[in-house]
Amino acid sequence: MALHTLDLARIRVGDRVAILGAGCIGLCILQLAQLAGADSVFVTDPLPWRLALAEQYGGVAIPSHDTDPVEAVWQATGHGVDVAIEAAWADHSAQQAAEMVRLGGRLVIAGISEADELYFKHSTVRRKGLTIRLVRRMKHVYPRAIRLVQSDRVTLGGMVSHRFALSQAPQAFALNMSYGDQVVKIIINQTTL
Structure with a gap:
């Protein structure tokens, strides 16, 4: 986007x-x-x-x-x-x-x-x-966006503030909705952390 x-x-x-x-x-x-x-x-x-x-x-x-x-x-x-x-x-x-x-x-x-x-x-x-x-979402930009991230011209890692296991998804969504604990971006992993 x-x-x-x-x-x-x-x-x-x-x-x-x-x-x-x-x-x-x-x-x-x-x-x-x-x-x-x-x-x-x-x-x-x-x-x-x-x-x-x-x-x-x-x-x-x-x-x-x-x-x-x-x-x-x-x-x-x-x-x-x-x-x-x-x-x-x-x-x-x-x-x-x-x-x-x-x-x-x-x-x-x-x-x-x-x-x-x-x-x-x-x-x-x-x-x-x-x-x-x-803006109506993406409009065919995925290949360009992926290249920008792969070449380190756009950095995403610094935005990830929290990680949760899939079993903790409700807590992750609650934290995201409350903007608590200095949340920026939450990643939910399928495997246990």
Whole structure:
């Protein structure tokens, strides 16, 4: 999904990018944006341990739990980012992403709403003349994605924060849903650990 998102974003060398959400998809998009030549990649998230990973991967972390991420991006860029990618799906993240983008920029919605609704102010996207792209999962990127991981140009191992045996699947899902114990990505193994 991250690679297809990047394809839709059409990131160019020197672009400034904002990614809302530092989960696994957002962290993969961060790495891919850098490979595509992005100049600065701002990453917002309310969870400090996810922002720490974003910084390890070279992103500029913006803690959205105690900072206005839109204001932080505008202060850092002076005119907004060229591309904003919404990969979090909080109630307000699509609107925040639209507000971060410069005039004529690109907005990509990768997150999936539980309520099956997309909301942002018409005036925000219309006045800026934004190009809006919606991500529908993978779109034939598996071979490219596998090559990027095999060549170590995209790192996945650092995102795995927990491992569970198959018999512990209910506990794994409960931990993942609660965002407890600094969870980023949980792996469930078929064999006992």
